[in-house]
Amino acid sequence: MNLINTLIAGVSIGAIYSLIAFALILVWRSTRVVNFAQAGQAAFSTYIGLSIEKALDNFWLALIGAIIAGLVVGAFVEVVIVRFIVKRATSAATATVAPVIAMLGLLGIFQGVMGLIWGGEYQAYPTAFSRDGISINGTQIPFSQNDLFVLLTVVVAMSIAALIFQKTSLGLAMRAAAFAPEVTRLSGIRVSRIRTLGWAFAGGVGGLAGVLVAPTTFIAPNSFDLLLVFGFTAAVIGGLDSLIGGVLGGLALGIGLSVVTGYLGGSYTFMTAFVLLIVVLLIRPQGILGARGARRA
């Protein structure tokens, strides 16, 4: 019973890692940039959500507000900064280094601006659901209504994403632009616009993840740094090129870390994630689901 409890607790946090991994992979596929500023974008969107929550006292409006803020910020980042950096970086000897550093600079700007606007203290983020464990036959399990809400929301969000990617022409265009940008451009699709859309989607997903995780982690300008590292680990486990891989990687990481935390103690959580990241990178850099010989950048 204890093991089952640990596993279901891991699923809920793993679902949030999946969202971050999804956002990172979406951007990586379209632009070949790992968006380390995602932690800042997500926190920024969550702060917008918190402001709406404080003004209107409505959790759902805040959730929608945070997602929209994430969409806008994501698109803004791509149009104003990334496009320029990527264009410039291809010619320089620092081509692989430049985008990463640019994203870090962006993260620094985000965190500074958030500190200016909302201050540096950790703030509580309210949730619409109880965070106490659900009781089954009188025994309380470590899975709350809020966890259930998180899990369901992630499932719904991922289903919508899957529908868009598999069933709409927009999704087809996005997959094509990620797979072969030149050919896609020749087919009359505006790849740059599709790319902006990818960044916007990723930003929206990040905003959603922020609102879902903030009741547990609280919100501060840098409170999502660790989430970013876990999301990146999840993305790498799944292979940086596979959206489904990233989602599964997030779930696997959440469950794995939950087991370690449950049986060995919280101080080993991070070490486990780090060792896992290194081991996966060394043994299967293309990820669990990635095709053999996939791009190693």
Place this chain on the structure above:
Amino acid sequence: MLAVRSSHKPSSTKRLLLATVIGVALFIGSNFVDEYRIFQGAQIAAYLVGIISIVLLTGYSGQITLGQGAFMAVGAYSAAIVVQEFGLPIWITFFIAVLAAALFGAIIGISAGRLSGPYLAGATLAFAVGIPALANAIPILGGEQGLSFDIGYAPGKYADTVSPYKWLFWICALCAIIAVVVAVNLTSSGLGRQWRAVRAHETAAALCGINPARSKVLAFTVSSGFAGLAGVSFSATVGLVSPSGFTLALSFLLLTGAILGGISHISGALGGAIIVVIIPTIFESWTEEASLGVATYLPGIIVSALLLLSIALAPEGPTEALHKLRHRKSKSH
């Protein structure tokens, strides 16, 4: 082009002479400035060594690192433990810090040397986030409070006449000068050429008989040794080795300094170190009347914006950009 430029560089004896002259100048000069400036000088010296460690790894060997603060932490913690557990004199701890960090860098390099691009960035980022957390978890490292690391007073009869800050500055500046000399000699040696060759084209370098994997691991080891020295200098300025000293922000700040000064040459490191130390203090005096929040966050925003601008406009650093600009001008005439 690189080979041509390096042939104009002075010989190592000339470099040593130059370093000695600079050292003596700093030694004499430190008697004519106020205590706060001296302390800033010590900070700049500590950052300088940290930035050199990044320039060696990223600029020369082409391996990005977002976690240099972690290697600094390894050096600083091993120094503090040696003082606390064995009571060894302070000057030995500097060597121990370098060795411990280099050993650690070798171990990390064996695995990280096989990674590239965003994978390496992510792994070193995880490393930077993880080491402070790890320091909290291991009891001997003193938890959140950390370990004290006090380099004390000047020895013997000088203890009364030499202020603690001046003593601190002399030690840090000496470390920095040694680091610069070693780094410059290294990069103009065969090893430095190997690193640049591997960075430029791994396969071509391998065809010339260089072992790229070995060269990368070596770069990690050497760079970590420098980072260890930076860590112990940095801790000496703070007087403390604690997890809060080696945050992700420190790693980012060092990387920012390395980029702003110019990642592809050791010569830029001093400029980078001065920028990252001076900018926050400039804003402290400017924003005294403004709210506390502005004083806390504006420097970070400015430095990050500078980083973004510099990577967008001059990805190889200002010196390289100027060089190119001059080159283009002379061509058009």
